Amino acid sequence: MWLRARDVAMHAATNDRIAAAVTRLPPAREIAASYVAGETLPEAVAAATDAVEKGLEVSLHPLAAEATTPAMAEQATAELLGTVEALGSRSELAPHAEVSIALSSLGIGLRDAGPSLALHHAQTICRAARNAGVLVTIDDERPEIHEDVLDVVRSLLADFPTTGVVVQAARHDSLDQIRELSATGRRIRLCKGDYSGPKDEMVVSPHDVDLRMSACLRALLRGPSTALIATHDPVFIAIAERLITDLNRGPHNVEFQMLQGIRPYEQRRLADIGHRVRVYLPWGRDWYSYCTRRIIERPANILLFSRSLVARR
Numbered sequence: 001m002w003l004r005a006r007d008v009a010m011h012a013a014t015n016d017r018i019a020a021a022v023t024r025l026p027p028a029r030e031i032a033a034s035y036v037a038g039e040t041l042p043e044a045v046a047a048a049t050d051a052v053e054k055g056l057e058v059s060l061h062p063l064a065a066e067a068t069t070p071a072m073a074e075q076a077t078a079e080l081l082g083t084v085e086a087l088g089s090r091s092e093l094a095p096h097a098e099v100s101i102a103l104s105s106l107g108i109g110l111r112d113a114g115p116s117l118a119l120h121h122a123q124t125i126c127r128a129a130r131n132a133g134v135l136v137t138i139d140d141e142r143p144e145i146h147e148d149v150l151d152v153v154r155s156l157l158a159d160f161p162t163t164g165v166v167v168q169a170a171r172h173d174s175l176d177q178i179r180e181l182s183a184t185g186r187r188i189r190l191c192k193g194d195y196s197g198p199k200d201e202m203v204v205s206p207h208d209v210d211l212r213m214s215a216c217l218r219a220l221l222r223g224p225s226t227a228l229i230a231t232h233d234p235v236f237i238a239i240a241e242r243l244i245t246d247l248n249r250g251p252h253n254v255e256f257q258m259l260q261g262i263r264p265y266e267q268r269r270l271a272d273i274g275h276r277v278r279v280y281l282p283w284g285r286d287w288y289s290y291c292t293r294r295i296i297e298r299p300a301n302i303l304l305f306s307r308s309l310v311a312r313r
């Protein structure tokens with residue numbers, strides 16, 4: 001039953017015609033509404049303001065499809081610059097705000113000049129963000145573009161040292177990356193990783209992912225970098241809390257990060273006891289593939305989502 005429901009959701013996630021139909025369905029829009037901060041920038045800014053008023057930090061992520069043309073990359077850059085400007089112009093928001101960038105939307109996957117184009121756009125955004133007092137983190141993405149993303153990040157760090165970098169624990173080289181990137185003031189976001197890839201690049205069994213997450217978490221918290229712990233998993237949150245106490249870390253150099261709509265009470269609990277907590281707020285009309293990824297992560301969501309499609313037919 002679970003596998004069939006997952007297959008339905010997987011198929012739905014990758015089919016453009018289904019995407020076009022589903023994004024108009026009220027049940028799908030309802031599920032999406034819990035994971036995204038709105039379809040427009042003013043809605044996202046309102047959600048960010050609400051989160052900041054509750055004592056949380058925010059990371060805004062304009063949802064954009066992978067750029068298949070330079071024009072799409074420019075459009076995504078303009079959207080990010082607009083987001084930076086909107087955050088920077090609000091003094092109550094800017095000190096708590098970050099933008100998260102997917103380099104795929106800035107053209108990194110375009111043939112030949114993709115990485116240099118994405119670097120150029122990312123530099124423009126980082127410069128604007130620095131002037132606006134807003135932070136930037138570069139998301140990690142599918143394994144095929146991982147090395148290019150890392151190269152762009154290395155280049156950005158030379159000019160913009162506060163740029164946040166993501167390590168997916170599930171990668172075989174995750175510990176190496178933490179060792180390579182560790183530096184005082186360096187912002188490293190550790191997450192489990194949500195792209196299943198070739199077995200020579202990623203560990204795939206959930207148990208093995210947890211073992212790697214555990215090793216990475218210890219390495220990150222014992223090192224000099226600012227640890228951005230991006231997980232909703234109660235076990236890793238508990239381990240992190242213990243290590244933070246034992247190692248006398250935080251709150252200035254440790255941060256918990258969670259996605260919009262997932263474990264909101266835990267986000268508030270951690271903030272209420274003095275931790276820095278950042279909520280990742282994706283926004284935009286292009287929410288379909290982001291939401292189907294979140295839905296696929298959770299069996300209960302898949303059944304709900306699949307039933308809503310079947311019921312409609």
Ligand code: FDA
Pocket residue numbers: 138139140141166168191192193194195230231232233234257258259262263279280293294295297298301
């Ligand atoms: P896990 O998936 O085991 O979930 C633990 C618990 O969280 C579940 O038992 C459930 O209670 C809750 N939960 C998790 N997912 C849920 C869902 N969809 N709906 C409802 N409840 C859910 N990945 C990546 O590859 N590149 C990146 O750049 C990033 N960036 C990033 C930023 C931030 C701020 C976060 C929080 C996460 C990412 N990720 C990411 C995603 C990450 O790799 C991972 O897929 C998710 O965080 C889920 O993993 P958990 O550690 O939460 O564990």
